[in-house]
Each structure stands twice: as structure tokens, then as C-alpha cells.
Amino acid sequence: MPPRKYTVAVAGATGVVGGTVRAILEERDFPVGELKLLASARSAGRTLSFKGAEVEVQELGPGSFDGVDLVFFAAGGSVSTEYAPQAVAAGATVIDKSSVFRQDPGVPLVVPEVNAAHLAANTGLIATPNCSTIQMVVALKPIYDAAGIERVVVSTYQAVSGSGQGGIAALNAQARQWAAGEPVEQQFYPHQIAFNVLPHIDTFLPTGSTKEEQKMVDETVKIFGDPDLKVTATCVRVPVFGAHSEAVNVQTRTKLSAAEAKELLAAAPGVVVVDDPAGLQYPMPLPAEGEDPVYVGRIREDVTIANGLDMWVVSDNLRKGAALNAVQIAEELIARALL
């Protein structure tokens, strides 16, 4: 019997994450029977290529999910809110990139390297975490398993692609205006992003933290299933196009040396250790763009506490931080006969 193929839809197919989902489905030879590309009316009629064929983009609407096995939602919170339940009702399994359902107790929030087991409890809707959370938890997982984690202090250096095409366009335009000696125009972000740094991602909460920072706290707890795992985050946008970096300070429950952490990380799924100070090799966002792994380096003991580690974590936020993680969830569903 030939392996089963699936009718797969991508909602938000013309966005940067939707486009990356399509590319990764092709790269990984995901068993796609039919591919439906869904977007707003504005984009309907455009064609996008998939495995050598041109696929016409259809307007996302009430009938979009008939006969669909699997839908990747990458069109933002309001589209997921409206259509993800409709897709589930139509019998499809939904993998949702938005933040809408992530804290719903009935919705597994999954990073396959960390908590693939949570997929068993899915009832048709699975959420994929925020980009900044995903790469951090992949790097924390082997440390958590070996020594437990008490507290994490994380500072991020996040790329503009995390904001979608508007963020990429803003950095692109502003850097070109600067180089041409023209006035740099405000666009998309509330302040110039070229040659600047903005300690502001997503909206502010009454606590003074941003939603992005709170996501890193809440999502990490849910993914590890450990309400005692404490995270404090400062999320910062930097003028980089395509990968997020994170300075991660970890307080483990039991002692783990930097050498032990390095060894565990080197063996961890999804992780590539780049940590050769003498050779000036460490993870950086530019070479990580377009790559799948979570790169970890600068692994050092933090001697200010009994069980402290510092590390530096970099990954392409459109791939592992978004599209790749979503496709890996789908692959896990198949491997576990859940799709």
C-alpha cells in the first residue's frame, strides 16, 4: 500500500511564514496530495509554485476546509480566531501559528523536540509557540532533563522578519534611504529600526512587560508542563533580517558544568553547538538565516550563583521559530498515527 497522502491547506499563504511553510513542505517532501493556498480576497488569483507546479491562491472563506486533512494557519490572530474552529469543525487538523489558542488548556502547545507527547491529547487544534520561545526551549530541553531549571533570565535580539513583510520592508527601505543620503522615513515600527534597537515587541501590558515577553514566560511553563519554571524576559528588535538571537542565563536545580551542558546540547535533537572561542566561532543570525537548527554557543558557567549557566541561542525565526516547527508537528502527528 503506498503511503497515505494528505490534502493540506495553508491559510495566510502569501505571508512570510505561509511562504516558508510551503517551501518546507516541499523541501522535506511532506506527503502532500493536494495543496490549497488560502489568503485574503486581495491575494486570490495569484499563483505560487509548489513542486514545479503553479498553485492558484484562493480566498479564505467558509467552504475552504471541505475535504482538507491538515491546515497550517499563519495569517494572524483574527483569521485564526474566525477560521481555525471552522476548519476543526470541517474535520481538519489545525496547526496554528497565532497566539490565540496557545494558553487554551485544551490545546497542546508543541515543540516536537521538547513535548511531542502533548500531541496525544489534541482535539484537532495544535498551537505552535512564539518564535522567541521555540528556540529557547529547544536549547533548554537537554539542560532541563539533566538538571532541572529554576529560573531563566533571557534578553532577545529579534529580527525584523518576526514582524512579517512589513518589518522586512521597513529595515530594507530605511537602510537604503540611509545609504542614499535621503531622510530615513518612519514606517511600520513606531521608531526607526535601521541602525537602532527597539526594546518593544508586541503591545505593552499593565505590568510594564510586553506581550512578547509574557509569551516567553507563559509558553515556556506550558511547554515544559512545569509551573515552577520561572522566566523573566526582555524582548528587543534589532536591525537584522532573518534570525533571532538570545542571551540566556539559566539557574539549574542541580549543578551542571558548562562542559556537561555543552555535551548534552551537542547530542540534543534540533541543536547544533557552535562554540569555539579560540576559532572565533559562535552562533550569529546572518549565517543562521535559511537554516533549520537552533545554534547554541558561548556556553559558560555563571559563577554568580551556585548552579548558573550562560548561553547564546540563535535560530531562523521563520523556520524553526515558525514554519519548520509547524511542519515538524505535522510530521509527528503522522509518525504517531494522529493524523
Place this chain on the structure above:
Amino acid sequence: MPPRKYTVAVAGATGVVGGTVRAILEERDFPVGELKLLASARSAGRTLSFKGAEVEVQELGPGSFDGVDLVFFAAGGSVSTEYAPQAVAAGATVIDKSSVFRQDPGVPLVVPEVNAAHLAANTGLIATPNCSTIQMVVALKPIYDAAGIERVVVSTYQAVSGSGQGGIAALNAQARQWAAGEPVEQQFYPHQIAFNVLPHIDTFLPTGSTKEEQKMVDETVKIFGDPDLKVTATCVRVPVFGAHSEAVNVQTRTKLSAAEAKELLAAAPGVVVVDDPAGLQYPMPLPAEGEDPVYVGRIREDVTIANGLDMWVVSDNLRKGAALNAVQIAEELIARALL
């Protein structure tokens, strides 16, 4: 009696810090009688303007300090090592920007807002700290005085001007090459800095930390005179021209609310609080370039520990991080009748 004027020398006068010292001496109307601009043989004979006059750059050499009251050294470690003791022997007071003497127990390491009292013990040589340390300790000072500080976890976002003209030229050239669609050439840094982030400033130590990171640890302890003050740092170069940013997580000894910290910071010398999330106002490096204050914002309670605070600290690393701090030290010496 008219106020005394001083014969002032700047060693490294043609560098970015030396140039900023000259500008700040003029801006602040420092009581300069004669100004001597000293540099390597290569730059000798150039003229630089000071208070409307053109001053010829002289080659730094054995006789440079005869009759000089005060020398600002901003020419790097090897020049300070060779010439700072000569300047002191010639009777001048030296304010040294290099890292050479900072940990010398006989040399005060001073940020006037924090430990001006240490100047009393000087024997002719005073060190000014690393740029990343200075802005952090200015922001920590009111918190330290009110509640004590147990531990700091800091991640930096450092501008290329901290590397001097070579760093500025590299970002400039690479961003222009990128905009022109030309290949981006490696220069100055070991990796591309435009649209990239390098978790590497200064050289690596056997511990896995960089010297820059270790400076933040050691200098903070010395400036506060508190060996129990613990700092762990990750120092990162970002594609920004002229101001450093820092995500600073603070564990105080006694409880201090975010509101209390904000109030203390607003009243602290050298600090300007920019913390209006609703108005999307927070410190950023681009508007801080060319300005004197240490800007502090994103002041939040860190609820993962009993006495936790998060804040975001930005300052022009050539001004408060280097030249301004040096000139302020000189002003303090005069105010305390130590010069």
C-alpha cells in the same frame, strides 16, 4: 583672582574618543589654558579645531608632558602603558581611558555620579571604566543606595563606535555595499556586522567569557567597592553606530518596587528616565547619540525572584561611556581641589 586655567593634553587626539574629549572640553567650557593634541607620528602636523583656533597635532613622545597639568589618554592600552607613567612622573594628572590600570589597587576607577569620593586617594593616575560598565553603574547607583544589590544579569547591545573608527567604518562600508547590491566585504570585525549581531567584544578568556564581559564584572565591584556585588554579563555587538543599550536584571538585597526604582532613578544625577509604554517611549540608541545622559526605561518588577527588577539602559558610549566621564572626572578633581 581669575579662576585657574590648566594646560591640558589629549593623547590619542585623532581617535573617536580623543575627538569627543576635545569637543566636550569646548562644550563644557573646561578651563583650558593651553591644549596639546598628541597622536602618533602618522597624524602629527594635522590641525584640529578647538574654540575657534586650529591646533596642530604633535607626535606623542618623551617630552610631551613637560608643563602639562592634565592628560586625557585615549589611545589604547599600549600607549597608556608606555606614556601614562611618564606623564605622572612629569607632574601631570592622568585620566586614562584604557583598561591597563583599572584593576590597579592604587588607581581609583571613577564614575563621578557613583564614586567621586575615590578621587581623594589618587596619586596622579585615575582610570575611567569601560563604556558598558559606566552606563550600567550610573543606573545601578540609586538602586544600590536604596536597597543594595545582590546580583546583576546584563546583556548588552553595543554600538560599533565602541570599537573606534575601524568599527564605524566597517558598518558604514558594509551597509553601503549591501544597499548597492555589491558583495559585503569582511573588514575590521571577524564577521560581518551589518544586519548581523556578534556575541563577541574584546578577546576571549579561558573561562569562555570575553574580556569585555569580565570588565563589567570586575569594574562594577571596584567602583561600588563591594566584592559581594555579583555580575554576569553577555556582551554583544549590534549594527548601531553610536550608543550602547543594556538589558539589566537586578536582584536587590531588600525589596524595591518598580515605582520606587523609577522615582529614585528620575532623581539620580546623570540619569534621564524615559519610561512611557503607553506613549511608546523608551530609551533607544539612535536618539541617544550625541547626548550626555544615561537613559533608563522599561523599569519593571521581575516577579521570578523576591527582589527583582528589569530595566533597559542606553547611553552614548563615546560621551558618558568615555570622553564625558573622563572630563567629568577632571571637573571633580578641580571641584575637590585635587588638580
